[in-house]
Amino acid sequence: MTSSALFRNLRLTIFRNSLHVLRERSLIRVITIVVCSLIVWGMLFGVSYRGFWELQFRTNWQLPLDGKIMEIVFDFMFLVLTFLLVFSTAIILYSSLFGSAESWFLLSAPVPDDHVFAYKFQGAVAFSSWGFILLASPILIAFGLQIDRGAGAPYYFYLALPLFFLGFVLLPGSIGAVITLLLVNIVPKHRKQILALLIVLIVVSMGWLLVQSIQQANQNLFGTREWFENALGEISTVRDRIMPVHWISRGLRAAAIGDVPKMTYNLVLIWSNGLLLYLGAVWVARRLYRRGFNRVATGGTLRRRYGGSWLDHVLDRVLFFLNPQTRLLIVKDFRTFRRDPAQWLQVLIFMGLGFFYFSTMRRFYERDIGRPFQNGISLLTVTATAFLMCAYNGRFIFPLLSLEGRKFWILGLLPLDRERLLWGKFFFSATGSVFLAESLVVFSDLMLLIPWQIILIHAVTVAILALGLSGLSVGLGACMPNFRETDPSKIAVGFGGTLNLIAGLMFLIVVITLMAAPSHYLLATQGMEGLIPWWLWAMHGLGLFVGVLAILLPLRAGVRNLRAMEF
Amino acid sequence: MIELENLTKAYGNTVAVRDLNLRIEAGELFAFLGPNGAGKTTTIKLMCGLLFPTRGTIRIGGFDLRTHGEQARQTISYVPDQPFLYEKLTGREVLQFVADMYRMPQDRSRTRIDEMIELFSLGKFVDDLTERYSHGMRQRTVFAAALLHEPRVLIVDEPTVGLDPRSIRLLKDLLRKESERGVTVFLSTHSLDIAEELADRIGVIANGTLIGCGDLASLGVQAAMDGSLEEVFLKLTEEEVPQEA
Numbered sequence: 143m144t145s146s147a148l149f150r151n152l153r154l155t156i157f158r159n160s161l162h163v164l165r166e167r168s169l170i171r172v173i174t175i176v177v178c179s180l181i182v183w184g185m186l187f188g189v190s191y192r193g194f195w196e197l198q199f200r201t202n203w204q205l206p207l208d209g210k211i212m213e214i215v216f217d218f219m220f221l222v223l224t225f226l227l228v229f230s231t232a233i234i235l236y237s238s239l240f241g242s243a244e245s246w247f248l249l250s251a252p253v254p255d256d257h258v259f260a261y262k263f264q265g266a267v268a269f270s271s272w273g274f275i276l277l278a279s280p281i282l283i284a285f286g287l288q289i290d291r292g293a294g295a296p297y298y299f300y301l302a303l304p305l306f307f308l309g310f311v312l313l314p315g316s317i318g319a320v321i322t323l324l325l326v327n328i329v330p331k332h333r334k335q336i337l338a339l340l341i342v343l344i345v346v347s348m349g350w351l352l353v354q355s356i357q358q359a360n361q362n363l364f365g366t367r368e369w370f371e372n373a374l375g376e377i378s379t380v381r382d383r384i385m386p387v388h389w390i391s392r393g394l395r396a397a398a399i400g401d402v403p404k405m406t407y408n409l410v411l412i413w414s415n416g417l418l419l420y421l422g423a424v425w426v427a428r429r430l431y432r433r434g435f436n437r438v439a440t441g442g443t444l445r446r447r448y449g450g451s452w453l454d455h456v457l458d459r460v461l462f463f464l465n466p467q468t469r470l471l472i473v474k475d476f477r478t479f480r481r482d483p484a485q486w487l488q489v490l491i492f493m494g495l496g497f498f499y500f501s502t503m504r505r506f507y508e509r510d511i512g513r514p515f516q517n518g519i520s521l522l523t524v525t526a527t528a529f530l531m532c533a534y535n536g537r538f539i540f541p542l543l544s545l546e547g548r549k550f551w552i553l554g555l556l557p558l559d560r561e562r563l564l565w566g567k568f569f570f571s572a573t574g575s576v577f578l579a580e581s582l583v584v585f586s587d588l589m590l591l592i593p594w595q596i597i598l599i600h601a602v603t604v605a606i607l608a609l610g611l612s613g614l615s616v617g618l619g620a621c622m623p624n625f626r627e628t629d630p631s632k633i634a635v636g637f638g639g640t641l642n643l644i645a646g647l648m649f650l651i652v653v654i655t656l657m658a659a660p661s662h663y664l665l666a667t668q669g670m671e672g673l674i675p676w677w678l679w680a681m682h683g684l685g686l687f688v689g690v691l692a693i694l695l696p697l698r699a700g701v702r703n704l705r706a707m708e709f
Numbered sequence: 710m711i712e713l714e715n716l717t718k719a720y721g722n723t724v725a726v727r728d729l730n731l732r733i734e735a736g737e738l739f740a741f742l743g744p745n746g747a748g749k750t751t752t753i754k755l756m757c758g759l760l761f762p763t764r765g766t767i768r769i770g771g772f773d774l775r776t777h778g779e780q781a782r783q784t785i786s787y788v789p790d791q792p793f794l795y796e797k798l799t800g801r802e803v804l805q806f807v808a809d810m811y812r813m814p815q816d817r818s819r820t821r822i823d824e825m826i827e828l829f830s831l832g833k834f835v836d837d838l839t840e841r842y843s844h845g846m847r848q849r850t851v852f853a854a855a856l857l858h859e860p861r862v863l864i865v866d867e868p869t870v871g872l873d874p875r876s877i878r879l880l881k882d883l884l885r886k887e888s889e890r891g892v893t894v895f896l897s898t899h900s901l902d903i904a905e906e907l908a909d910r911i912g913v914i915a916n917g918t919l920i921g922c923g924d925l926a927s928l929g930v931q932a933a934m935d936g937s938l939e940e941v942f943l944k945l946t947e948e949e950v951p952q953e954a
Contacts, residue, residue, distance in 0.1 A: 143809045152795075152806055159797045159838060247793040250757040251810050252783040432778075436761040439754075440720045 145257035153265075170640060178647070179276060187280035194288035207289045208399045216391030219281070223274055224314045224387055230270035231318030238262045239431065240326060240438040249435060259319075259427035263420075267315035275307060286398055295398040298405075302397045305409060306390055312416030313386045316423040323426050326434035386415060453480060457573070464569060467558055471566030472573075475542060489534065493578060521662045523586045524600050525654055528607050531579050532646040539571040539615040540642045541633035543704075544623045560704045564697060568616045575608035595674075596661055599682075603657040606685060610653065610692035611646050617696020618642045621703050649692050656685035710735045710862055710893040711756065716765035718751055718917075725751040727917040729765070733895065733910075735861070738888040740908035741897040744946055748917040749897045750790065753866050756895070757787045770861055783811065786860035790867040792851040796840035800831055800850045803839060804857055811858035818857075825853035828883075844871045852880070856887070863887060864895045869903065881907060905938040915946045 143151075164172050194207060206212075239245060239262050248258045282303055286295035393408025454473050461469050480486055543564075583604050587597045622638030633639055660681050664674075716729040726748040733739045743749050754760045756767055758778045767774040772781035794803055804825060808818035826835050829849040834842065839850065848868070855863065865884070869877050885907055888894045898904055904911050911928060913921040921931045921941075929935050932944040 143812065148806070148809050151809070152798075155802055156795065156797045159799075159802075163797070163838070243791070243793040244795075246759060246789070249759055250782065250785070250787045250789075251807075252779050253810060254779060432758070433761070435759070439760055440718070 145253055146260070148253075149257070149261040153261075170637070178643075183276060183280050186277065187284050190281045190284035191288060194284055195292075198288065198291055207285065208395065212285070213391050213395050216394065217387055219278070220310070220387045220390050223278060227270055227274060227311060227314035228318040228321070231266050231315045232322045234266040234269055235262065235319055235322045236326070238266055239322070240435055245435065249432065254428070255431045256424045256428040259431050260424055263315065263319055263423065263427075266319075267311055270315070270318075271307075271311040274311065278307070279303065282394065289398045296400050298402070299394070299397040302394070302405060302409065306393055306397075306412065309409065309412040309416045310386070310390050312420050313412070316416070316419035319423040320426050323423075323430045323434055326438055327430045386412060389415075451477075451480070461569060461573065464566075465562065468562050468566040468569065471563060472570040475567065475570045479538070489538070489578070493582070517662050517666045520587065520590050520592050520596065521654075521658060523590070524583055524603060524658050525650075527579050527582050527586075527604065528650040528654060530582075531575055531604075531607060531611055532643070532650055534578070535571060535575065535611045535615040536639060536643045536646060537634045538630070539567070539612060540619045540639050541624075541630040542567050542570075542616070543619045543700075544625060544633045545630060546625070560707075561701045564616055564620055564700050564704060567619075568612055568693075568697060571612035571616060572609050575612055576605055579604045579608050593665070596665060599661045600658060602682070603653060603685070606657065606689035607650055607653055610649055610689045613693030614645050614649060614696050615642055617698070617700035618645065620700030621696070623707075645696075649688070652688055653685050656681045656688065710737075710770060711739075711895060712766075712768040713752075713756070714766045714768075716752070716755065716767065717763045718748075718755055718760060719763045724917050726755065726914075729914075729917075729919050731912065731919065731922070733893055735893050736888055736891045737909050738884060738894040738896065738907055740904035740911045741895065741914065742899070742901070742904055742911060742942060743914035747914045749914060750866060751917075752914070753787070753789075753864055753895070753897055756864060757785060758782055784861040786855035786858070786863050788851055788855045788863075788865045788868060790870065792847065794839040794842070794847055794850060797838060799838055800835040800842070800846075800853075801826075803850060804835075804854055807854040807857055813858055821857050821859075825857055829853045829879075845873060845876050848872060848876070852883070856883075860892065862893045862895065866897045867899065868896070869898065869900055877903075901938045901942060911938070913942060913945050921945045 198207060239259065245258070245262075248261075249255070283300065286299045286303075289295050389408045389411050393405050393412065396402075396404035396408060454477060457476055458469055458473055461472060464472070580601060583600050584597060587600055592600075618638060618641065622641070624633050624636055624638065660678055664678060711731070711733040713729050713731040716726055716731075717724065718726040729748075729752065741749050741752070751760065755762055756769065756774075758774045758781065761775070769781040770784040772778075772784075774781050795806070798806065801822065804822045805818065808822065813821065826832055829852060831846075831849060831853060834846055835850075839847065842850065848871070852868075855865075863884075868880055872880065881903060884894050884896065888907075888909075896904070896908070905925065910922065910924055912919055913928070921928050923931070925938055925941070928938070928941050928945070932941045934941060934944050936944075
């Protein structure tokens with residue numbers, strides 16, 4: 143049996159067995175994942191469908207969807223998705239190639255290194271691109287249905303979509319893989335510095351985008367010929383005929399308007415280059431994977447000394463109002479988090495994308511889109527931030543107590559009230575969530591030039607959400623711990639994690655309905671001038687009450703469970 | 710069968726293995742002893758090609774690991790101290806995967822899998838997912854997988870940790886039998902009684918340096934004392950101090 147057949151069989155067997163286990167033990171989880179994915183997909187499809195209609199039929203736009211402008215928009219969208227895929231594939235591959243027990247096992251067996259790499263690469267690309275498909279497919283299907291003033295694209299446009307996707311993901315995936323292999327092989331002793339450099343680059347890029355947005359907002363150029371020419375200039379490199387991002391948008395546009403030769407040409411271009419890059423990545427892996435593995439395993443000193451960081455001291459000072467023992471526990475959790483790049487890089491990328499999205503949102507504001515639509519966008523940003531917070535809490539906070547795992551007896555034997563342990567984790571979560579979410583929402587509102595009253599309401603809503611979601615995740619994490627599992631992502635997607643996700647989603651829907659949505663209704667119907675009506679105060683009071691319940695009830699249940707726990 | 714020449718491995722400034730020279734013949738059961746952090750596991754990882762030597766060469770079954778790693782690994786079976794099993798595969802599927810990985814013909818692999826299931830008494834749980842296995846069940850499955858393809862070299866790191874007395878007895882008999890069949894067994898352990906009972910030769914490593922090698926009698930001569938392996942081991946290792954490169 144060839145290695146590729148061997149790994150294909152392995153993947154299929156694992157998939158079949160996992161499906162069987164899911165069906166038997168976690169049917170709720172499967173249903174939740176499917177329903178949530180469908181909701182997200184449906185929302186994106188609905189917004190895109192309506193958006194494409196607006197672009198074609200509103201009197202002041204009258205934009206043909208089969209024109210060059212849409213091609214530019216797609217260029218930009220695929221550029222963003224390319225960056226996302228390069229980063230996520232690189233991070234997943236780093237953990238998978240160099241940090242997993244499976245790699246130790248496979249590399250001690252007589253399997254060629256490049257075959258192990260290929261197996262890991264396929265897994266990483268599949269894992270990182272499902273989000274890409276979830277995000278891009280509803281937009282493109284809506285585009286296909288709306289093109290030609292609603293007449294729709296030919297049937298082969300929809301058939302070609304997965305072919306374009308599959309070919310395209312090979313390109314950023316291979317680039318991410320080569321970056322990982324080179325980073326590990328060239329700079330094993332300076333990984334921290336390289337990471338710091340990357341972070342600086344990201345921050346500088348974000349800063350540049352911010353300055354650009356503010357300048358444009360001040361000049362009020364949006365929608366003018368000058369703005370359009372500037373925008374074209376900015377992304378002209380991306381639109382070059384040698385750029386893969388341009389191939390996919392040109393190919394999809396050709397498919398949508400029925401230009402089969404052009405569609406086929408671009409599809410072949412994407413696949414041939416994708417496969418070539420993949421072969422290049424495999425070639426690099428054949429030479430550098432095992433070498434890199436050795437360098438990662440032995441790059442530093444045998445017993446590395448870890449010290450405190452100024453970040454720990456800052457956090458300790460910020461939480462001065464808490465009991466010293468609680469502060470110690472929070473700093474311990476933070477230290478564990480910051481020493482795992484795979485964890486904090488995910489947060490960084492989420493945050494970066496959030497800022498990127500909100501800073502560019504300004505460009506679509508005020509001039510050419512109706513007032514209700516603007517108001518809706520502002521509400522949508524708060525909802526999107528709430529979803530991000532819910533995902534963050536489910537992924538990083540819910541597993542915290544379970545991760546104490548086999549060390550739990552140490553905490554259990556400490557002269558420390560177990561209640562304090564939970565409050566420590568709650569404050570750790572709340573501090574991070576409040577800081578990240580408030581920065582995102584306030585930044586986005588400032589970009590959108592939202593009235594200060596709404597900004598204030600958003601800030602309060604987000605604070606309630608951050609505290610409530612933290613209470614839910616920590617409390618439910620203590621009610622349903624999984625001390626056997628060491629992988630936080632597996633704990634997050636287990637039964638308890640799924641239940642926590644559902645509870646979080648319900649909570650955020652209730653809070654947004656009670657607190658943010660009525661203010662937007664008021665803004666849409668009568669503006670924010672004059673006295674705030676009594677019913678708005680009442681709904682906010684109710685939202686606050688729900689928030690307090692979401693903190694106290696799960697935490698009390700968690701404390702009860704923790705006190706009764708044997709170890 | 711195993712040849713280590715001037716083998717040195719450094720982690721940054723710390724030398725984990727220093728100028729190790731060792732030759733282990735086919736059918737020999739070699740026990741590798743040493744205090745914690747002496748360099749035992751590093752030596753094993755070097756022998757499996759998982760780590761590269763800073764200096765020196767390793768040959769397994771006549772193949773240089775650097776130039777003919779795949780052929781060398783074809784002859785080896787490695788059982789680490791914390792063995793890996795695919796959680797979402799059954800024991801039988803793990804065995805089949807290993808058989809395919811070592812390119813065993815279908816008929817032969819089927820026969821050998823049945824033999825291994827019989828030998829390690831896996832029958833009751835071999836069709837359950839390994840995520841449900843206890844430590845002992847996992848260890849037995851891992852050994853079955855390691856011996857499935859009839860390796861010429863068996864490298865075992867701390868195999869008895871967490872096993873009950875009956876499983877330890879089974880393991881000891883098995884290692885002895887494999888060695889009598891001509892398999893070279895490289896056994897790293899902290900258990901001095903197992904080394905004393907099973908090994909043809911014992912190597913003692915401390916701070917990365919091989920400080921003693923031979924049977925119990927010759928180790929006693931090297932330690933300039935006459936006594937049990939425990940006494941000889943303690944004498945040999947008592948004066949070793951950490952060294953920097």
